[in-house]
Amino acid sequence: MDKQINTVKAAGAIGAHVSGVALADIAHSDAVYAQVRQAIVEHEVLFFRDQERTPQVFASFAKRFGEVLGHPAYVTVDGADDVQILESTPENPSKIEVWHSDMTFMPMPPSFTLLQGQIIPAHGGDTLWASATAAYDGLSAKMRGFLDSLVAVHDFRQGFRESLAEPGGAERLADAIAANPPVEHPLIRTHPESGRKGIYVNALFTSHIKDLKPRESEQLLSFLYRHIVTEEYTVRLNWQPGTVAIWDNRSTQHKPINDFLPQHRLMHRVTITGDRPC
Numbered sequence: 001m002d003k004q005i006n007t008v009k010a011a012g013a014i015g016a017h018v019s020g021v022a023l024a025d026i027a028h029s030d031a032v033y034a035q036v037r038q039a040i041v042e043h044e045v046l047f048f049r050d051q052e053r054t055p056q057v058f059a060s061f062a063k064r065f066g067e068v069l070g071h072p073a074y075v076t077v078d079g080a081d082d083v084q085i086l087e088s089t090p091e092n093p094s095k096i097e098v099w100h101s102d103m104t105f106m107p108m109p110p111s112f113t114l115l116q117g118q119i120i121p122a123h124g125g126d127t128l129w130a131s132a133t134a135a136y137d138g139l140s141a142k143m144r145g146f147l148d149s150l151v152a153v154h155d156f157r158q159g160f161r162e163s164l165a166e167p168g169g170a171e172r173l174a175d176a177i178a179a180n181p182p183v184e185h186p187l188i189r190t191h192p193e194s195g196r197k198g199i200y201v202n203a204l205f206t207s208h209i210k211d212l213k214p215r216e217s218e219q220l221l222s223f224l225y226r227h228i229v230t231e232e233y234t235v236r237l238n239w240q241p242g243t244v245a246i247w248d249n250r251s252t253q254h255k256p257i258n259d260f261l262p263q264h265r266l267m268h269r270v271t272i273t274g275d276r277p278c
């Protein structure tokens with residue numbers, strides 16, 4: 001008999017806590033994985049508490065969701081190349097401050113991102129997620145119709161502009177910039193599994209909306225960024241060592257809360273390849 005997962009909603013519009021299974025159960029059972037896959041599409045972000053903190057187990061769980069995608073700007077764990085290290089120290093604090101969906105500067109951005117807490121500050125360092133589908137549903141039919149027709153441009157350089165401005169930053173990221181020219185995505189994308197539409201622009205990587213005047217683009221993006229993070233569309237996670245979160249980048253945005261410095265924080269991350277937004 002396969003294990004059954006228990007899901008308990010973490011907020012009104014988005015997020016669920018999953019219990020009753022361990023990462024290894026999901027890695028080793030098609031039937032358990034199918035339940036988790038259904039839950040992630042429905043709830044958009046899932047939280048698992050008190051999981052084994054072995055990078056290899058984390059990677060084998062992550063690989064269930066698809067092929068692993070590397071990231072041009074992060075180092076990986078020794079002996080577990082698929083697992084990236086996100087570390088924040090007083091000397092090298094986290095630079096990501098704004099709401100975003102991961103790596104939308106790519107023609108085919110990642111479908112899922114998985115994060116596991118390894119070293120967690122005594123206080124602070126929560127993560128927020130927002131449902132881009134609930135935000136879309138919350139707009140008027142007229143506004144949805146207008147947005148449906150738009151295309152936005154996403155640019156790696158915008159997301160890493162602080163790193164680029166550091167001494168040696170431009171040289172260090174030159175290859176990544178050359179490999180990631182700006183890309184166009186529909187401003188509203190349809191989730192390939194749920195069929196739900198969601199707002200698909202983010203403050204980290206979206207540079208502008210195509211065919212609008214610069215001021216129109218700026219004002220509309222700024223409205224959408226505020227709208228997406230309406231409290232009713234969000235959920236917040238307080239991390240513990242071993243906590244795992246998996247989210248669907250096709251239907252959500254997230255934001256790290258950098259209120260824990262100068263405490264040390266270390267997370268393991270795996271991203272999974274996606275398809276072309278449409």
Ligand SMILES: [Fe+2]
Binds near residue numbers: 100
């Ligand atoms: Fe992210």
